[in-house]
Amino acid sequence: MSVSQQVAVDLKSGFRVVYPQDFTLPGSLARAFDAAGIAHQAGSFPFAGTDPDVSVAYLVEAERLAALGSKEKITHALGLIEHEGNAATVVVTDPGETAMMWLAESEHVAGWLLRPLDPVAVVATMTAARRMLKDRRETDRMSEMADAMTQETDRLLQIGVALSAERDISKLHELIVRNARELTRADGGSLFLVEKDDTGADKLRFAVAQTGPNDAGTHLGAVLPLTRGSVAGYVALSGEVVRIPDAYEIPESSEYRFNQSFDKQNGYRSKSMMVVPMRDHENAIVGVIQLINRKPDFDLVLTSPTMTEQVVDPFTARDESVLLSLASQAGVALENKALLESIQDLFEQFVRASVKAIEVRDKSTQGHSSRVAELTIAQAVAANTVEAGRFANLHFNEDALREMRYAALLHDFGKVAVPEYIFGKAKKLPDGKLDAIRLRFLLAINQIESLGARRKFELLQSGVALDDHRIVEIDADTISRAGELQALLGTVESANEPRVVAAEAGALLDSIIGKTYHDLEEEKPLLEAAEFDFLHIPRGSLSNDERHKMEQHVTQSFYFLREIPWNKTPWRNVPDLAYGHHEHLDGTGYPRGLKGTEIAPQVRMLTIADVYDALTAKDRPYKAAMPVDRALDILVKEFAQRGKVDSELLDLFIARKVYEAIDPTAKG
Ligand SMILES: [Fe+2]
Ligand SMILES: [Fe+2]
Numbered sequence: 001m002s003v004s005q006q007v008a009v010d011l012k013s014g015f016r017v018v019y020p021q022d023f024t025l026p027g028s029l030a031r032a033f034d035a036a037g038i039a040h041q042a043g044s045f046p047f048a049g050t051d052p053d054v055s056v057a058y059l060v061e062a063e064r065l066a067a068l069g070s071k072e073k074i075t076h077a078l079g080l081i082e083h084e085g086n087a088a089t090v091v092v093t094d095p096g097e098t099a100m101m102w103l104a105e106s107e108h109v110a111g112w113l114l115r116p117l118d119p120v121a122v123v124a125t126m127t128a129a130r131r132m133l134k135d136r137r138e139t140d141r142m143s144e145m146a147d148a149m150t151q152e153t154d155r156l157l158q159i160g161v162a163l164s165a166e167r168d169i170s171k172l173h174e175l176i177v178r179n180a181r182e183l184t185r186a187d188g189g190s191l192f193l194v195e196k197d198d199t200g201a202d203k204l205r206f207a208v209a210q211t212g213p214n215d216a217g218t219h220l221g222a223v224l225p226l227t228r229g230s231v232a233g234y235v236a237l238s239g240e241v242v243r244i245p246d247a248y249e250i251p252e253s254s255e256y257r258f259n260q261s262f263d264k265q266n267g268y269r270s271k272s273m274m275v276v277p278m279r280d281h282e283n284a285i286v287g288v289i290q291l292i293n294r295k296p297d298f299d300l301v302l303t304s305p306t307m308t309e310q311v312v313d314p315f316t317a318r319d320e321s322v323l324l325s326l327a328s329q330a331g332v333a334l335e336n337k338a339l340l341e342s343i344q345d346l347f348e349q350f351v352r353a354s355v356k357a358i359e360v361r362d363k364s365t366q367g368h369s370s371r372v373a374e375l376t377i378a379q380a381v382a383a384n385t386v387e388a389g390r391f392a393n394l395h396f397n398e399d400a401l402r403e404m405r406y407a408a409l410l411h412d413f414g415k416v417a418v419p420e421y422i423f424g425k426a427k428k429l430p431d432g433k434l435d436a437i438r439l440r441f442l443l444a445i446n447q448i449e450s451l452g453a454r455r456k457f458e459l460l461q462s463g464v465a466l467d468d469h470r471i472v473e474i475d476a477d478t479i480s481r482a483g484e485l486q487a488l489l490g491t492v493e494s495a496n497e498p499r500v501v502a503a504e505a506g507a508l509l510d511s512i513i514g515k516t517y518h519d520l521e522e523e524k525p526l527l528e529a530a531e532f533d534f535l536h537i538p539r540g541s542l543s544n545d546e547r548h549k550m551e552q553h554v555t556q557s558f559y560f561l562r563e564i565p566w567n568k569t570p571w572r573n574v575p576d577l578a579y580g581h582h583e584h585l586d587g588t589g590y591p592r593g594l595k596g597t598e599i600a601p602q603v604r605m606l607t608i609a610d611v612y613d614a615l616t617a618k619d620r621p622y623k624a625a626m627p628v629d630r631a632l633d634i635l636v637k638e639f640a641q642r643g644k645v646d647s648e649l650l651d652l653f654i655a656r657k658v659y660e661a662i663d664p665t666a667k668g
Pocket of ligand 2: 372412610
């Protein structure tokens, strides 16, 4: 049947004239209608059409309309007729009748006929009404289509926004397939990505597959060779869209074949199929979206191959253009995501390089940054699982965790600005100092002994006997003074250790003041003032000045981190978090002496991690590694109970064995 024939038939069968039951239709008029091929019938008044596909011209007398009452009532009735179906009213009245003249201007009236009805005039009027109704129908259809397209465009825009907002790559893959399926009512859908393998050859990665209305998707990750033999491969290589009514009936002449293995394994029947390429902004093909089985309704569940064969339709050209439009958005979203990932990767490398820079300078803290990061994150993850008490409202999302990780990895970066000898300082005296002091003491002892020998020699030369009491006294004095210096050297050596100085050791040290040895030409003190100060360090191995320099690393970390434009990332608090890692809740920390709520939970976790690792680290020069239970004990007694670290967080750290994050064999 040709198109023109189809339209002609539609026109005739799709239109009829209806008149009230008691309307007297002159025989000449009925014959004129028949001759013109215009269907006509009597019907109720007001007329309610039954067939929505049939347009109706309603022929009614002005008097009958007038009987309805007021102008409003008449207008309302005519409106009803018109809206009931695709209908219009043609009014019949007497010549010169003016009472109903207002009706002639009504938008519901399509024609005006005078009695006696002239068949030619009636047929002409009805034909005009029919054309008017047909145009109106066409206009309605067009505007419906325009509405549908607007909706589709809105939907595509929404999808575009959703795709660009999704930062989880797996979810993005799911979202692309899900939206592609919903837009085209496809039962199944898969996403293939074009990737390079280790040798640089292009491969097709089967990223995700969904089947059925509620399937979130299976992430397969299988890597397939990229050839024109599979439909997806063909599309990825050729850039052509493939639209097949039945995947089982691909013509022999086609380069590609449909792989039925999924169907065979799952009792599925893949029938209609549409596969489109996804491109990036440079028009390069980055992947392929493959859709299977277009259904009358997306929510319909295909329960059997038989049902599939019955209900599944081929994909339409419209589906194709919608899918292509989605595919281009998806391609760009994937590209953006890949770009973002490469930036993140770059950043990650940069952070790692920074950590290395600290560790190269300060070998003693090798691995410290990474361990502190692990311990901090493990605490946050543990806090996320607690739904009661204070932690109920404390939740760290992926960005918050990453922010903490960066802060923890870089918390000690400022150490690059701390003089190198301070890191490795294992004793109170700077390196080499003790040897110099030893030499001075030995020299002094030597000088005492040679002085004694000289005095003895002089006495013996003057004739004094060897057993004279003066000789004996010189010997005793020499031995005692040399012994005293030897003992004092022992005191210096033990005071040099980084442990706490005992009161008596302090007094002994003081007794060295004023003791001298003879340099080439002058007397010099055995211990210089600065050396006294070092040996008097009350705790640890660092002098006040050195400690101050060491503590500066926090401020230096902050200055360094502040230079990075974190504000443009979701991890804007990194500098602040790192800045607080040596603060204590009771205000005794440094450098700012922050207190209580001024210290964020993330920072509190970082502090616990930092102290724990400093205590248990196996590679610090100034102290031996501490067993886990001892370290936890110190954390509880010296830090939590003294109000320095957050005791609830520490409880969690201990209860959840968070410390196992860095050493699973650790026992609490
Ligand atoms: Fe630190
Ligand atoms: Fe640290």
